[in-house]
Amino acid sequence: MRVVGILLVSLLLSIPGMGQKKKNAAKEFEGTIKYSISAEGVEGFQDALAMMPANMREVYIKSRDGKSIFSVMGTSKMYYDKNNKGEMLVEIDLSMLGMGSFCIPTPIADTLTNTMEFSKDTKKILGLKASRVIVTDSIEFWVSKDYYLNFPVQSAMYYLPLEFDIDASGINIHLVAEEISFDKPAKEEVEVPADCQRVSMEELQEIMEEMQEGFMPEEDLDLEEDE
DSSP: OHHHHHHHHHHHHHSOOOOOOSOSOOEEOOEEEEEEEEEESSTTHHHHHHHSOHHHHOEEEEEETTEEEEEETTTEEEEEETTOTTEEEEEEEOGGGTOOEEEEEEEOOSSOOOOOOEEEEEEEETTEEEEEEEEETTEEEEEEEEEEOSSOGGGTOSEEEEEEEEEETTEEEEEEEEEEEOSOOOGGGGSOOTTOEEOOHHHHHHHHHHHHHHHSOOTTOOOOOOO
């Protein structure tokens, strides 16, 4: 389950931007949008999902006053503040392993490196007109061009995403909006937790490697009884 959340956030960070630099009359999205999630290629995913606490099943975007959070199943979160254009924070919650939460600063390029072309396909999702954009052969989005998000365009989160279809590492991840509210969330809901420990990706990898080594049995342990 945790693998799906981390994989999805990693993919979103790596996707080139599909923003169009506000050439239309898109409005800033301030509210909450929640998604249902399914995954093929992960054995027992839906059964395990149904047994998890509600906060661990949620996938949502919340945005207000230039601040946004994209949360995936309570384990991975992306925070962005338009007033801090130099970075985005990715929070990885390892509290289930007794390690707490870690926030990884992610630099953001100053310029738009790529612009995606939309297809002519459209459909309605929660009453909003959704336009289809194929990012790669394995990544497809349906977005509302009536709203833009305060996420950097380099994360492919400029227009409001209503549906995701992503294939990676033998896993197909599908998200579709199931609820949307245009009421502003509380300020604290879009802000980085004050107690989140900031580390680099390299430092987090070292921490994870040390944790794995702690669970490995000692190879030279002799379990045979003396005769």
